[in-house]
Amino acid sequence: MKRIIVIAASIFSAAIVSAQNNGGISSDMLAEISKGYEGTGADKAIKNALATTPINTLAINSENAAMIDTHFSDRVKTKGHTDQKSSGRCWLFTGLNVLRAKMITQHDLGSFTFSQNYVFFYDQLEKANLFLQGIIDTRKLPDDDREVDWLFSNPIGDGGQFTGVSNLITKYGVVPSEVMPETFCANNTAQMRTQIATKLREDGLRLRQAYKKAMTIPDGKRYQKGNLKMERKDAAALENLEKMKIEQLKEIYHILALCLGVPPTEFEWTRYNSKGEFVSTKTYTPKSFYDEFVGADLEGGYIMVMNDPCREYFKTYEIQYDRHVYDGDNWVYLNLPIDRIKEMAIASIKDDTAMYFSCDVGKFFNRSNGVLDVNNFNYADLMGVEFGMDKKERVQTHASGSSHAMTLIAVDLKDGKPVKWMVENSWGPTSGYNGDLIMTDEWFDEYMFRLVVEKKYVPADILSLMDQKPTLLPAWDPMFLPEE
Numbered sequence: 001m002k003r004i005i006v007i008a009a010s011i012f013s014a015a016i017v018s019a020q021n022n023g024g025i026s027s028d029m030l031a032e033i034s035k036g037y038e039g040t041g042a043d044k045a046i047k048n049a050l051a052t053t054p055i056n057t058l059a060i061n062s063e064n065a066a067m068i069d070t071h072f073s074d075r076v077k078t079k080g081h082t083d084q085k086s087s088g089r090c091w092l093f094t095g096l097n098v099l100r101a102k103m104i105t106q107h108d109l110g111s112f113t114f115s116q117n118y119v120f121f122y123d124q125l126e127k128a129n130l131f132l133q134g135i136i137d138t139r140k141l142p143d144d145d146r147e148v149d150w151l152f153s154n155p156i157g158d159g160g161q162f163t164g165v166s167n168l169i170t171k172y173g174v175v176p177s178e179v180m181p182e183t184f185c186a187n188n189t190a191q192m193r194t195q196i197a198t199k200l201r202e203d204g205l206r207l208r209q210a211y212k213k214a215m216t217i218p219d220g221k222r223y224q225k226g227n228l229k230m231e232r233k234d235a236a237a238l239e240n241l242e243k244m245k246i247e248q249l250k251e252i253y254h255i256l257a258l259c260l261g262v263p264p265t266e267f268e269w270t271r272y273n274s275k276g277e278f279v280s281t282k283t284y285t286p287k288s289f290y291d292e293f294v295g296a297d298l299e300g301g302y303i304m305v306m307n308d309p310c311r312e313y314f315k316t317y318e319i320q321y322d323r324h325v326y327d328g329d330n331w332v333y334l335n336l337p338i339d340r341i342k343e344m345a346i347a348s349i350k351d352d353t354a355m356y357f358s359c360d361v362g363k364f365f366n367r368s369n370g371v372l373d374v375n376n377f378n379y380a381d382l383m384g385v386e387f388g389m390d391k392k393e394r395v396q397t398h399a400s401g402s403s404h405a406m407t408l409i410a411v412d413l414k415d416g417k418p419v420k421w422m423v424e425n426s427w428g429p430t431s432g433y434n435g436d437l438i439m440t441d442e443w444f445d446e447y448m449f450r451l452v453v454e455k456k457y458v459p460a461d462i463l464s465l466m467d468q469k470p471t472l473l474p475a476w477d478p479m480f481l482p483e484e
Contacts, residue, residue: 159482173286370432
């Protein structure tokens with residue numbers, strides 16, 4: 001009996017050891033971990049402060065708090081600032097602002113803005129079609145396939161990138177802002193986006209259900225490649241899915257028209273020069289307006305470059321589904337070292353040409369003065385821990401990525417080397433530094449990701465690399481982060 005008790009106790013003891021080593025936090029482990037907080041006087045002071053104060057306020061580096069020098073050796077001439085309000089349309093505002101700056105200069109205009117709302121209407125309609133057609137294209141894949149799951153996880157959004165701007169306005173044209181002004185839903189997209197996303201998920205589910213039903217035969221067998229009978233059933237089912245998609249898109253169009261307004265097909269616009277003098281009054285369609293004022297500068301005139309230290313430099317990459325228009329283009333980028341990107345950016349600014357630029361704007365951003373500087377905040381000393389990842393490691397672990405697009409308009413050069421940069425933002429004229437943001441060159445190195453630059457500023461050795469066949473990356477690649 002005693003031996004049985006001893007054996008039972010041994011088994012119980014082994015069970016405890018096993019429980020402690022199964023990856024969970026045991027009581028002994030917790031006792032050791034809790035030593036991480038020593039409760040020193042400094043710890044208590046910081047803990048008390050953090051109870052009522054934001055981390056950024058306490059982490060601010062007072063030795064770096066003085067406003068950075070605002071002189072820039074080279075700056076693109078721009079007029080006015082736009083405001084995306086509570087929406088994720090920075091990519092759209094930035095793309096149109098780049099084209100706006102050229103239009104103002106080339107046609108001697110005063111203040112002018114394109115209608116972001118007009119392009120956004122078609123952006124949302126095209127993204128809805130992209131999702132639904134993606135569901136149709138993946139109809140033969142199982143429900144738990146990663147691509148199918150990704151589609152349902154990302155049915156629509158209001159973020160994007162420059163290729164989307166290009167594809168959308170090439171297809172639908174542009175109009176002045178007064179022709180299709182902003183609405184509340186355009187400025188505040190969250191609720192509209194939620195309703196459309198919910199509807200699209202339902203529509204996508206109905207498409208997959210209809211296909212499964214159509215492809216089921218009495219013996220329970222499903223589609224098999226090479227089976228003539230099943231191929232015919234697939235063709236008939238596909239035709240039905242396309243009809244269903246059109247009816248579903250009608251409902252999406254109805255929601256968009258209610259929230260954003262009905263896009264104009266024709267309008268009259270009076271043009272004035274920079275002195276406010278009358279030039280002309282003409283009737284346009286969105287496409288004819290695009291052809292007259294934008295088309296020649298856009299089509300085929302730009303390349304997109306990226307600084308992604310996770311991937312091989314001097315190679316081109318393409319991300320699946322990273323587009324706005326189903327029959328348009330995925331975003332294809334050339335991956336380059338940061339110094340080669342700076343060469344082109346400087347050349348463009350010196351020639352008075354703004355660029356589409358994106359970065360991880362939330363990192364080390366002092367909102368009070370609009371300065372992006374890696375020395376703005378000292379989180380390590382405040383928290384008593386080190387943050388040691390480099391740019392490559394931050395991207396690999398999803399700690400950093402391209403989150404916001406702005407218009408690159410200035411650089412300050414000392415002995416030919418950049419010391420700081422400036423972007424025109426789309427958060428209104430009172431945000432940041434008079435509506436702009438200033439970034440140190442060190443911050444540029446760490447948190448700049450994408451740049452769209454005109455081909456005439458691209459060296460021949462770099463331009464020739466765009467002839468490569470790009471490597472296709474999956475939609476869930478870390479670089480598929482639509483700017484917002």
